[in-house]
Amino acid sequence: MPEIVMREAIKMGLEEALENDPNVLILGEDIGAYGGAYAVTDGFLKKFGPERIKDTPISEATFIGTGIGAASAGLRPIIELMSISFSLVGFDQIVNMAANLRYMSGGQIHVPMVIRAPTGAGVQLAATHSQSVETWLAEVPGLYCVCPSNPKDALGLLRTSIKSNNPVIFAEPALLYGLKGDVPEDYYEIPLGSASVSKEGKDITLLSYGAGMSVINDTEKILSSKNISAEIIDLRSLNPIDYKTIGKSIKKTNHLLALDTARKNGGIMGEVVSNIQEDFNDWLDGPIIRVGAKDVPWPYNKNLEGAAYPSAENIVNTILEKLIKV
Amino acid sequence: MATLKQEKNNKTSKLTQVVDEKKEMLDLYKQMFLIRQFELACGENYTKGNIRGFLHLYIGQEATAVGSISCLNDQDYIVTHYRDHGHALARGLDVNRSMAELFGKASGLSKGKGGSMHLFDAGKKFMGGHAIVGGQFPLATGLALACQYKKTGGIVVCFFGDGSTNQGTYHETLNLASVWKLPILFILENNKYGMGSSIDRVRAGGEDFYTGANTYDIPAAQVDGMDVLAEKEATKIAVDKVRQNGGPFYLECKTFRFVGHSLADGQKYRKTDEIKEWEKKDPLTKFPEWILSAGIAKKTDLEKIHQEVNKNIEDAVNFAETSLEPKSSELYEDIYKID
Ligand SMILES: Cc1ncc(C[n+]2csc(CCOP(=O)(O)OP(=O)(O)O)c2C)c(N)n1
Ligand SMILES: [Mg+2]
Numbered sequence: 001m002p003e004i005v006m007r008e009a010i011k012m013g014l015e016e017a018l019e020n021d022p023n024v025l026i027l028g029e030d031i032g033a034y035g036g037a038y039a040v041t042d043g044f045l046k047k048f049g050p051e052r053i054k055d056t057p058i059s060e061a062t063f064i065g066t067g068i069g070a071a072s073a074g075l076r077p078i079i080e081l082m083s084i085s086f087s088l089v090g091f092d093q094i095v096n097m098a099a100n101l102r103y104m105s106g107g108q109i110h111v112p113m114v115i116r117a118p119t120g121a122g123v124q125l126a127a128t129h130s131q132s133v134e135t136w137l138a139e140v141p142g143l144y145c146v147c148p149s150n151p152k153d154a155l156g157l158l159r160t161s162i163k164s165n166n167p168v169i170f171a172e173p174a175l176l177y178g179l180k181g182d183v184p185e186d187y188y189e190i191p192l193g194s195a196s197v198s199k200e201g202k203d204i205t206l207l208s209y210g211a212g213m214s215v216i217n218d219t220e221k222i223l224s225s226k227n228i229s230a231e232i233i234d235l236r237s238l239n240p241i242d243y244k245t246i247g248k249s250i251k252k253t254n255h256l257l258a259l260d261t262a263r264k265n266g267g268i269m270g271e272v273v274s275n276i277q278e279d280f281n282d283w284l285d286g287p288i289i290r291v292g293a294k295d296v297p298w299p300y301n302k303n304l305e306g307a308a309y310p311s312a313e314n315i316v317n318t319i320l321e322k323l324i325k326v
Numbered sequence: 327m328a329t330l331k332q333e334k335n336n337k338t339s340k341l342t343q344v345v346d347e348k349k350e351m352l353d354l355y356k357q358m359f360l361i362r363q364f365e366l367a368c369g370e371n372y373t374k375g376n377i378r379g380f381l382h383l384y385i386g387q388e389a390t391a392v393g394s395i396s397c398l399n400d401q402d403y404i405v406t407h408y409r410d411h412g413h414a415l416a417r418g419l420d421v422n423r424s425m426a427e428l429f430g431k432a433s434g435l436s437k438g439k440g441g442s443m444h445l446f447d448a449g450k451k452f453m454g455g456h457a458i459v460g461g462q463f464p465l466a467t468g469l470a471l472a473c474q475y476k477k478t479g480g481i482v483v484c485f486f487g488d489g490s491t492n493q494g495t496y497h498e499t500l501n502l503a504s505v506w507k508l509p510i511l512f513i514l515e516n517n518k519y520g521m522g523s524s525i526d527r528v529r530a531g532g533e534d535f536y537t538g539a540n541t542y543d544i545p546a547a548q549v550d551g552m553d554v555l556a557e558k559e560a561t562k563i564a565v566d567k568v569r570q571n572g573g574p575f576y577l578e579c580k581t582f583r584f585v586g587h588s589l590a591d592g593q594k595y596r597k598t599d600e601i602k603e604w605e606k607k608d609p610l611t612k613f614p615e616w617i618l619s620a621g622i623a624k625k626t627d628l629e630k631i632h633q634e635v636n637k638n639i640e641d642a643v644n645f646a647e648t649s650l651e652p653k654s655s656e657l658y659e660d661i662y663k664i665d
Contacts, residue, residue: 025475051475057505059498062464066502069468072453073403075475077468096458097465105446105454106436107660141661165663192665 007177009151010116011040013158014078018048021076024162025052027063028080037082038118038177060090064115068098068167071113076162084117084171085131098167099142111167114158118174119147120211120261121298122309125174130298132262134171134210138238138271144192145239147171149213151181153236156190164192173211195242197249201231204255204319207246207272209235212261218312219257223319238268246272247280254285255323259310264292286323291315351622354396354554355613356631358388361412362610363639364421368411368428368442371643372589377428380457381442384412386552386584389609390515391416393557394483394577397565401451401480403473405466407487408443408457409515409583419447425642431649438652439660451480459520460493462486467499470508474572481509481568489520491535492528500542500574507573511564512544514578515551521587522595539576551579552607584608 004012017024026041032055035042045053056063060081067077081087087094094115101109121130138145144166148154154172161168198213199220208216213234220230231249235241250256256276260267273288294308365383372381384391391412395404398417406413414424419435427434428442436446443457453469456462466484473480490496491514503510514535518525531538539546545567549560557579564575582604586593593601617623 054506057498057502059494059502061495062467062498062502065461065464065495066468066471069405069453069465069470070472070475071468072465073469073472073476075472092458092461093464097456097461101454102663103660104436104440104444105448105660106434106439107663108436108446108448109453110663144662160665164665166665 003180004151004183005177006151006154006172006179006181007038007040009155009183010158010172011042013155013162014041014044016159017078017162018044018052023074024076024078025054025070026078026080027054027056027067029056029058029082031055031080036080038174041080060086061093064090065093065097067113067115068093068101068111071111071167072101072109076112078162079113079115081115081117083129083174084119084133085129087115087117087133087137088131094137094143094167095140099140103142110165112165114161114168114170116170116172118177119171120173120175121293121305122175122211122261124300124302124305126300127297134169134238135260135262135266135268137169138268140239143167143169143239144237145169145171146192146237147173147210148236149173149176149210149234150179152183153190153196153234155183156188157192157236159189160192168192171210175211176214190236193237193240193242195236195245196234197231197245198234199230199232201229201253203229203253204257204323205231205233205246205249205253206257206259207233207235207269208259208261209238210261212259212310215261215310215312215315216259219315222312222316235268235272241272243275243279246276250276250280251283254283256284257289257291257315257319259315260292261310262293263295264290265295267292289318289322291318348622351617352627352631354392354558355617355628356635357392357416358554358609358613359631360421360635360638361388361391361415363635364411364415364425364642367425367639367643369589371429376647377442378430379441379443380408381428381589382409382587383583383585383589384409386604386608387515387517387581388412389554389557389613390513390551390579390581391485393554394513394561394579396558397561398483399480401478403451403453403466403469403480403482404485405453405462405469405482406455406485407459407462407490408455409487410443410445410455413485414445414447414452414455417447417450417452419445419450419452421638421642422645425646426649429646429649430651431646432652432656433645433649437656437660439656459487460490460495463490463493463495463499466510467503467508470503470510471506473509474506479569481511481565483511483513485513485515487520488514488516488518488525488529488535489523500539500544500576503574504542504544507571509568509572510574511561511568512574512576513561514576515581516578517581517583519583519587519596521591524595534578536576536578544574544576546576546578548578548580551581552609552612554609554613582607
């Protein structure tokens with residue numbers, strides 16, 4: 001299959017689900033007549049009709065919760081949020097309702113629902129539209145939480161997310177909707193909770209997810225030009241976390257750098273490296289390095305936003321300084 | 327409102343002639359009595375330490391749940407708030423397993439993981455017990471969407487308190503349910519207080535709520551929630567409207583809790599006079615009095631009910647007490663459904 005962009009890969013996954021399962025429907029603001037804030041659902045209203053492509057009022061708490069109710073009665077709703085920052089308006093429904101219903105009912109109810117939302121900074125939307133709320137939601141038992149970094153993973157993860165019998169947070173890096181990549185022609189799925197090794201190497205493991213992977217790829221190129229061989233891991237799933245794949249890599253490279261494009265303080269990598277430290281300390285030949293965005297509200301100004309966002313150059317310098325003294 | 331009241335009165339006079347309805351009347355009474363005795367037993371076992379956490383009793387409000395839920399079918403869903411024992415029992419949830427849930431036992435409805443505020447029985451389409459005030463509105467809307475989408479013919483009844491009407495989800499949900507014409511009956515249990523906040527201190531818009539439903543183009547009515555027959559009659563009309571029109575209906579029930587908000591409430595915020603005034607309308611006194619005076623049943627019929635129910639409650643407490651604690655492995659069960 002020719003290269004497609006991330007937006008098309010997600011659209012493909014949604015379309016396929018709508019075609020194959022009459023219980024799938026999409027709820028969200030301006031997903032129908034308008035075609036979606038990021039044009040992911042463009043054309044769906046015409047193709048699938050207003051019963052399945054449901055434009056909602058601007059009431060996040062209510063349409064997220066409506067999805068939960070519909071899911072607990074046997075439908076498979078997909079919720080689109082215009083921004084994951086807006087999930088905060090419906091946070092109670094996601095955290096207290098969707099995640100807890102099964103447990104509180106002693107397993108009587110399940111909630112097969114996907115919440116899709118653009119996430120992250122880097123597109124100059126300032127503090128209210130640039131949060132990476134997937135890192136907050138990744139802590140919640142009862143939810144799954146994934147974030148793809150390329151079209152192939154987006155399609156593969158979306159397929160398993162929609163098929164899952166549990167609520168899944170599907171975070172789509174806002175920066176990457178136009179990112180191109182190959183997507184296999186044959187049907188495939190990517191299991192939730194599986195990280196991927198996107199490049200093998202022997203000197204250091206570079207770990208990130210979502211938009212962070214672009215930064216990591218740039219980092220690897222610079223390191224490679226300095227004859228440092230980096231292995232790249234894409235976490236892909238923030239809950240559950242694939243410690244097996246990360247651990248295996250560390251046994252090989254004995255060094256780890258973990259990157260969040262969310263704020264470093266509270267970023268998911270804090271959790272990841274603390275567990276790695278506990279379980280793989282004997283295999284580490286130096287301190288784990290964590291890099292993240294600056295601990296500030298996201299500024300609008302391009303230069304300021306850039307200064308808060310992690311860069312490959314800085315990462316390389318940190319690695320050279322702290323780890324591999326050349 | 328006036329028409330509902332009137333219909334009820336007509337009905338009442340007709341009832342004296344209709345022998346068939348004896349069973350129906352005694353059933354209503356039995357359910358209310360069951361709830362009252364259940365709640366009294368809960369209070370007792372809270373004091374004993376068998377029930378912990380927050381415990382909100384339904385004492386005084388029995389006629390609301392019993393009258394309204396008696397109008398529903400098996401395919402209809404019920405969603406309610408944390409003051410949920412009355413609705414659960416009126417829906418016919420197992421008394422033993424309900425009590426065991428409050429005791430936190432493995433034999434409880436939710437294996438002891440939900441407690442008093444989170445009663446569920448999915449088989450009976452009783453979808454909780456929700457303890458975030460206003461959190462249940464969107465869930466109810468979604469269940470109604472599923473009924474509409476799958477054309478099941480079922481409707482959803484969403485119970486809520488006056489306090490929850492100040493949450494955003496209340497207004498959002500009324501709007502969405504109306505826009506999408508969802509089959510949902512909103513039943514407000516207006517007991518005049520949200521914890522210690524009387525409605526005149528926290529609400530703009532006066533003491534009546536049902537008039538506000540007009541804003542969302544939802545037909546609405548108000549009923550005396552202390553009168554089980556009025557409640558039943560009003561709900562029947564409301565349910566028929568929802569089934570026929572497909573769209574929502576809003577029913578406000580004027581009711582009162584005779585006890586504190588929870589077992590931790592000293593009721594400093596209201597006068598005993600007010601409670602006494604409302605206790606005159608106690609459905610557990612008024613209704614059996616009327617049954618007797620109208621000649622529908624005899625004292626011995628009521629006594630038989632008392633004996634049966636008291637035995638049920640005794641058995642339930644026994645069942646809960648002797649049931650096992652959940653196994654520690656249960657900690658990790660029921661978080662995810664296996665894919
Ligand atoms: C979001 C939220 N805020 C506050 C509370 C604490 N709380 C529990 S019940 C209650 C009062 C609710 O009153 P109302 O809706 O009238 O129901 P009632 O108790 O009268 O049946 C409050 C404030 C809560 N559980 N959830
Ligand atoms: Mg109240």
